[in-house]
Amino acid sequence: MLVKDAGEFGLIGRIRDLLPVQPSSVIVGVGDDVAVLDVSGPEYLVATCDAQVEGVHFARGQIDPYRLGRKTAAVNISDVAAVGGAPQWALVSLAIPDSTETDFVENLYRGMCDELAAAGAAIVGGNVARLDSGIAVDFILLGKVAPAHLVLRRGARPGDAIMITGFPGESRAGLELVRRPGLKIPKEARERVLARHFAPKPRLREGQALARSGLVHAMIDVSDGLLADLAHICRASGAGAEIHAEKLPVSPAASSVAQAAGKDVLDWVLSGGEDYELLFAADGSDAAGIRSLLDDAAGAGCFEIGRITGRTGEVRVVLKEGEDILYTADTRGWDHFGGARQ
Amino acid sequence: MLVKDAGEFGLIGRIRDLLPVQPSSVIVGVGDDVAVLDVSGPEYLVATCDAQVEGVHFARGQIDPYRLGRKTAAVNISDVAAVGGAPQWALVSLAIPDSTETDFVENLYRGMCDELAAAGAAIVGGNVARLDSGIAVDFILLGKVAPAHLVLRRGARPGDAIMITGFPGESRAGLELVRRPGLKIPKEARERVLARHFAPKPRLREGQALARSGLVHAMIDVSDGLLADLAHICRASGAGAEIHAEKLPVSPAASSVAQAAGKDVLDWVLSGGEDYELLFAADGSDAAGIRSLLDDAAGAGCFEIGRITGRTGEVRVVLKEGEDILYTADTRGWDHFGGARQ
Numbered sequence: 001m002l003v004k005d006a007g008e009f010g011l012i013g014r015i016r017d018l019l020p021v022q023p024s025s026v027i028v029g030v031g032d033d034v035a036v037l038d039v040s041g042p043e044y045l046v047a048t049c050d051a052q053v054e055g056v057h058f059a060r061g062q063i064d065p066y067r068l069g070r071k072t073a074a075v076n077i078s079d080v081a082a083v084g085g086a087p088q089w090a091l092v093s094l095a096i097p098d099s100t101e102t103d104f105v106e107n108l109y110r111g112m113c114d115e116l117a118a119a120g121a122a123i124v125g126g127n128v129a130r131l132d133s134g135i136a137v138d139f140i141l142l143g144k145v146a147p148a149h150l151v152l153r154r155g156a157r158p159g160d161a162i163m164i165t166g167f168p169g170e171s172r173a174g175l176e177l178v179r180r181p182g183l184k185i186p187k188e189a190r191e192r193v194l195a196r197h198f199a200p201k202p203r204l205r206e207g208q209a210l211a212r213s214g215l216v217h218a219m220i221d222v223s224d225g226l227l228a229d230l231a232h233i234c235r236a237s238g239a240g241a242e243i244h245a246e247k248l249p250v251s252p253a254a255s256s257v258a259q260a261a262g263k264d265v266l267d268w269v270l271s272g273g274e275d276y277e278l279l280f281a282a283d284g285s286d287a288a289g290i291r292s293l294l295d296d297a298a299g300a301g302c303f304e305i306g307r308i309t310g311r312t313g314e315v316r317v318v319l320k321e322g323e324d325i326l327y328t329a330d331t332r333g334w335d336h337f338g339g340a341r342q
Numbered sequence: 343m344l345v346k347d348a349g350e351f352g353l354i355g356r357i358r359d360l361l362p363v364q365p366s367s368v369i370v371g372v373g374d375d376v377a378v379l380d381v382s383g384p385e386y387l388v389a390t391c392d393a394q395v396e397g398v399h400f401a402r403g404q405i406d407p408y409r410l411g412r413k414t415a416a417v418n419i420s421d422v423a424a425v426g427g428a429p430q431w432a433l434v435s436l437a438i439p440d441s442t443e444t445d446f447v448e449n450l451y452r453g454m455c456d457e458l459a460a461a462g463a464a465i466v467g468g469n470v471a472r473l474d475s476g477i478a479v480d481f482i483l484l485g486k487v488a489p490a491h492l493v494l495r496r497g498a499r500p501g502d503a504i505m506i507t508g509f510p511g512e513s514r515a516g517l518e519l520v521r522r523p524g525l526k527i528p529k530e531a532r533e534r535v536l537a538r539h540f541a542p543k544p545r546l547r548e549g550q551a552l553a554r555s556g557l558v559h560a561m562i563d564v565s566d567g568l569l570a571d572l573a574h575i576c577r578a579s580g581a582g583a584e585i586h587a588e589k590l591p592v593s594p595a596a597s598s599v600a601q602a603a604g605k606d607v608l609d610w611v612l613s614g615g616e617d618y619e620l621l622f623a624a625d626g627s628d629a630a631g632i633r634s635l636l637d638d639a640a641g642a643g644c645f646e647i648g649r650i651t652g653r654t655g656e657v658r659v660v661l662k663e664g665e666d667i668l669y670t671a672d673t674r675g676w677d678h679f680g681g682a683r684q
Contacts, residue, residue, distance in 0.1 A: 003447065004440035011470055014444055015451050019465055025430065026466050035467035037431055039486070041383025049435045049482060051471045088367065089379055093391045093435070093480045098346035102356055105345065109357050123361055124368050125377035128353055129393045133475030138435045140391060140482050144381070 028152060032236075033079040033221070036150060043144040046085040050076050054134035062178055065104045067198050068137075069111020075223065076141040077119045078202035078276040082221035083152060084211020085145035087121035087204070093138040095131035108137065119204050149211040153236035156218035156281035160308040162241060163287065165203050165278045165300050167251035168226045169265060170196040172272025176261050183260045189253035200276040207278055209297035215290055219280040225271040227327045229279055231315050237281075240311035243270075245319045249303045270317065270327075281308050370494060374578075375421045375562070378492060385486040388427040392418050396476035404520055407446045409540050410479075411453020417565065418483040419461045420544035420618040424563040425494060426553020427487035429463035429546070435480040437473035450479065461546055491553040495578035498560035498623035502650040504583060505629065507545050507620045507642050509593035510568045511607060512538040514614025518603050525602045531595035542618040549620055551639035557632055561622040567613040569669045571621055573657050579623075582653035585612075587661045591645045612659065612669075623650050 003011055012031065022029040027044060028036035034048040052072045054060055063071070073090065080087045092112060096105065109123070116122055121141070174197025177183060177190060185193075203221070210216045218237055220229045227243070234241050248269050258265035282290055287304050294300045309316075315327040345353055354373060364371040369386060370378035376390040394400055394414045405413070415432065422429045434454060438447065451465070458464055463483070516539025519525060519532060545563070552558045560579055562571045569585070576583050590611050600607035624632055629646050636642045651658075657669040 001444045002440065003438060003442045003444055006444050008470060011444060011447060014448055015470075018448055018451055019455060020459060022466060023430075023464055026464070029466045030468070032467070035431065035433065037466065037484070039381045039383050039387060040385065041381050043382065045381060045387065045484075047431070047433055047467060047482075047484065049433050049467070049469050049480075051435050051437055051469055051480070053437055053471050053473050055474060056472045088365075089377065089389070091377065091389055091391050091482065093393050093482075095393055095395055095478060095480075096345060098344065100345045102343045102345055102348050102353060105353060106356055106360055109360055113361060117362060122365055122368070124364060124371045124379065125374070125389060125391070126372070127391050127393055127480075128350060128357075129395050130398045131395050131475075131478065132397060133473075136437060136473065136478060138391075138393070138437075138469075138480040140389075140433065140435075142379070142387075142389065142484075 032153060034083055036083065036145070043146050044150060046080050046083055046143040046145050047140070048076055048079040049138060049140040050079070051136060051138045053136045060135070063198055065107040066111040069108040070115040070199060072137050072139045073112045073115035074200050074202045075276065076139050077115065077204055078221040078223070080141055080143040081202050081204040081207030082219050082278060083145055084149045084207055085143040086208065087116065087119045087141055087143040089124045089142045090116055090121055091140040092123055092126035093140070094126065095129045095136040097132050097134065098130055100135065112139070119202070151211045151216050151219045153218055153220050153233050156233050156237035156239050156308045158239055158308050158310040160217055160281040161284040161287050161304045162230065162243065162306040162308060163280055163282060163290065163302050163304050164222070164226070164249070165206055165294065165302045167249045167254065168222055168275040168277050169254045169269035169272045170251050171200065171274040172268040173254040173257035174198065176257055176263070180261060183257065185257055185260055189256045192253040193257055197274065200274065202276055203278045203300070205298040206294055206300050209293055210278065210280060210290070213290065213293055215286045216280045216282050219278055222275040222277045222279050223273060225273040226275070226279065227270045227315055231327060233279070233281065234313055234315055238312055240309040240314035241306060241316070242309050243306035243317045245317055247303065247305045374495060376425055378425065378487070385488050386492060388422050388425055388485040388487050389482070390418055390421040391480060391482040392421070393478060393480045395478045402477070405540055407449040408453040411450040412457040412541060414479050414481045415454045415457035416542050416544045417618065418481050419457065419546055420563040420565070422483055422485040423544050423546040423549030424561050424620060425487055426491045426549055427485040428550065429458065429461045429483055429485040431466045431484045432458055432463055433482040434465055434468035435482070436468065437471045437478040439474050439476065440472055442477065454481070461544070493553045493558050493561045495560055495562050495575050498575050498579035498581050498650045500581055500650055500652040502559055502623040503626040503629050503646045504572065504585065504648040504650060505622055505624060505632065505644050505646050506564070506568070506591070507548055507636065507644045509591045509596065510564055510617040510619050511596045511611035511614045512593050513542065513616040514610040515596035515599035516540065518599055518605070522603060525599065527599055527602055531598045534595040535599055539616065542616065544618055545620045545642070547640040548636055548642050551635055552620065552622060552632070555632070555635055557628045558622045558624050561620055564617040564619045564621050565615060567615040568617070568621065569612045569657055573669060575621070575623065576655055576657055580654055582651040582656035583648060583658070584651050585648035585659045587659055589645065589647045
């Protein structure tokens with residue numbers, strides 16, 4: 001079988017099946033966005049890595065090295081934020097053609113450094129290697145989280161409210177403008193969605209405030225798409241979910257791009273990916289308190305978009321009364337070997 | 343300026359120059375083979391990463407995926423061994439064409455798992471991404487080391503004996519056989535040098551025994567070549583070194599390959615690279631004790647090959663009385679953007 005037939009999650013499943021039992025020091029291991037490790041200190045160690053590959057994740061003509069550096073760091077910071085952690089140390093493994101300008105490399109690192117500094121972290125090591133076909137940056141981020149504050153994908157309970165920070169779908173709208181730069185979109189909306197695509201802001205303070213509150217049962221950052229990541233929470237929690245379409249936060253900027261492109265903005269909101277918003281489950285009775293603490297901590301809003309259900313593994317979107325669609329991994333979401341399926 | 347003109351160490355120097363001051367939690371930071379981090383626990387965290395890129399570090403037709411997996415893990419274990427650490431957790435960031443057989447990927451991971459298991463460590467996370475041009479495996483290894491046992495590159499003192507475990511140059515002899523398979527070499531020698539090239543054994547027990555002994559002032563694993571790595575020790579220690587050619591351990595197997603190839607085996611011993619032996623400095627009066635403890639801990643031998651000197655940054659090889667060569671990074675050693683220079 002080929003990797004493209006197995007798909008990203010099929011491949012990860014095969015890898016997971018052949019690994020030995022995880023040592024007892026591993027609180028969260030393979031299959032999650034982060035590993036959580038007991039280093040015998042007062043806090044757990046959080047470790048994550050994510051690669052940006054030229055021609056797959058970015059095109060060199062579309063993003064300058066500084067912004068590429070910031071984004072590379074940001075997507076990893078987002079993973080640490082989603083467990084309530086504090087980023088500390090980064091390793092950068094860079095593979096590049098030897099015909100690359102050193103300026104490009106230096107600006108890439110400047111971007112990573114600035115994004116890390118804003119998150120209280122720093123580059124402490126790494127590696128450089130030659131890669132003839134293009135640039136690949138592998139970014140490894142280590143952080144800390146107090147055991148009492150750790151929030152995982154697992155832990156959502158039937159009846160919980162499902163909440164999300166900010167507006168998913170905007171990054172996907174930005175991608176549409178990259179692909180179709182000729183679309184006529186008001187300048188402000190154009191700039192907003194492009195910034196969301198090229199310069200995502202990880203929800204670090206929000207993640208930490210949510211984790212410290214003790215009110216959040218399960219959390220993930222939305223990188224694969226709202227529904228795909230919600231499905232991760234459901235699978236890990238042994239639960240299902242129901243999203244109410246009319247409650248979804250739909251950004252006017254994303255709407256204007258979708259309209260001009262002749263696309264359904266709801267698809268982008270549900271399955272766009274690269275949103276780096278936090279998606280979490282909590283008691284519905286705590287929703288007001290959570291909105292207030294997010295506003296205090298980061299001036300951020302959040303939206304209640306549905307409920308966790310007892311129908312294990314089933315993620316359903318209620319479009320309007322009596323009209324549902326059932327999410328399955330085959331028809332929606334983002335798979336790195338399958339591309340966007342929409 | 344292009345990366346190929348700056349060279350690997352020039353590029354790393356430029357990157358280091360633009361990084362902010364390292365946080366106080368960083369015991370060893372950018373520029374070393376490992377980062378050593380204070381995680382507020384009883385032991386320091388050791389973190390290292392190293393990439394294996396198809397077409398640069400390996401050719402798919404020359405090494406099977408299981409051995410590639412073992413080697414990928416082994417070179418990182420060697421880095422942790424060189425500071426006296428104990429490997430614990432690995433993250434694997436894999437970038438592959440989607441036309442790769444899943445069998446290949448599974449055997450790669452089996453190799454990594456087996457090598458890690460032998461070192462007491464396990465894969466706990468990672469990432470998979472698409473890379474159209476070939477396979478790139480980025481391997482991140484985390485380990486622990488007691489602060490009292492940490493041994494670094496810095497710390498060598500003028501007058502120290504320079505010692506090395508085992509026979510450098512054999513891996514380079516194996517590479518020669520890969521390039522020139524028609525060379526007529528006795529079977530045993532052929533198998534030995536090929537195994538040293540494709541299946542290096544990290545000196546983990548040796549590194550830990552040396553570190554715990556408290557007798558070693560500075561240590562590094564030989565990946566770039568004996569002289570290049572000795573130069574790293576000298577630079578970090580503000581010292582120089584003098585190697586006596588007649589004391590160098592020259593493997594009969596490597597000699598037979600060099601002879602058949604019409605090459606000077608001394609070049610391979612001094613600059614071959616990928617040896618994964620431990621090179622260290624200690625009081626000459628402790629040399630016998632060190633040999634004994636290495637024999638007890640791992641049944642391993644070691645050789646005293648020269649002296650640390652006070653001539654900062656100068657690495658000199660005494661070929662015979664009155665005939666010296668001076669090592670400089672420009673003429674010897676391994677540079678990932680320049681290739682082997684010999």
